[in-house]
Amino acid sequence: MPSLGTTRRAPERLRRALASLGRNVGQPIKLTELAADIGGQGQRPADETVHAYLDALDRLKLTDDSPSWRPHMRTRTQLREAPTRYFVDPSLGTAALGVGSTDxxxxxxxxxFHFEALAVRDLRIYAQPLGGTLSTWREVRGRKEVDAIVETPNSWAAFEVKLTGNERVIDEAARRLIDFAAEIDTRRHGAPSALVVITATGGAGKRADGVHVVPITALGP
Structure with a gap:
């Protein structure tokens, strides 16, 4: 971090910053919450200090946050503006927390949440050869959300990530994707090229409602 030209930082505060990002991976954690975690039992750091940590981690290519997607909506749904926090490598989050597979x-x-980070990392990589970008959609009160939106120059697709292959969980995720797509003003954005539920296990296929179910091992460009 000093080699980046930033001011000198306390190593213990940096460790707490990494741990906080690890605990909140896949979440739009606010700067105030992050500052409280960094300060620990001591004085909460100033906002510019928190920004400096985040900027340094970004410049070191350790984090890769997803910006908030703000499409034109058919409804007056208020959307979150805060980015969703991710590490470039999802294993960094568990390493920062000192947890392993047993934990x-x-x-x-x-x-x-850590599985979601893994899926988002893969989607980001697979979208790059297509000129695609990845973002996240969340309603301001947190009652509605879509884990990943991939946009290419000519289309877009929405993804929900579920660790389980339980049919009831997949049914609920598919319903949420369909409800979400119905809120988008397709006259301006076009219809989604795909609605996809990514799972850790199970088979792949297209449901009767048009939603694709894809295990993470079957993802590709």
Whole structure:
């Protein structure tokens, strides 16, 4: 970090910043929450200090946040503007927290967020040869969200990521994708080229409602 020309930072605060990002991977954590985690039991750092940490991690190619997608909507749904936090390599989040596979198996909710980070990393890489970009859509109150929107010069697709292959969970994810697509003003954005639920296990296929179910091992450009 000093080699970037930034001011000198306390290593312990940097470790807390990394751990906070690891705990909140896949979430639009606010700067105030991040600052509280970095400060620990001591004084909360100033906003410019938090910005400096995030800027340094970005310049070191350790983080790769997803900006908020703000499409034209058919409704007056208010959308979040904060980016969704991700590491470039999803293993950095678990390393920052000092957790391994045993810990993740004991907390499947947390494991789901880290699996989402893995899927988003793969989508980002596979979209690049197509000239695509990746973003996240979230309603301001957090009641509606889509994990990833991939846009190419001529089309867009929406993705929900689920750790489980449970049919009820997939059904709910598919319904949310369909409801989301119905809110988009397709006169301006066009219809989605695909609505996809990414899973960790199970088979791949297209459902009767048109939503694709794809295990992460079957993803590709």
């Amino acid at each position: 993740l198996l004991a907390d499947l909710n947390a494991a789901g």
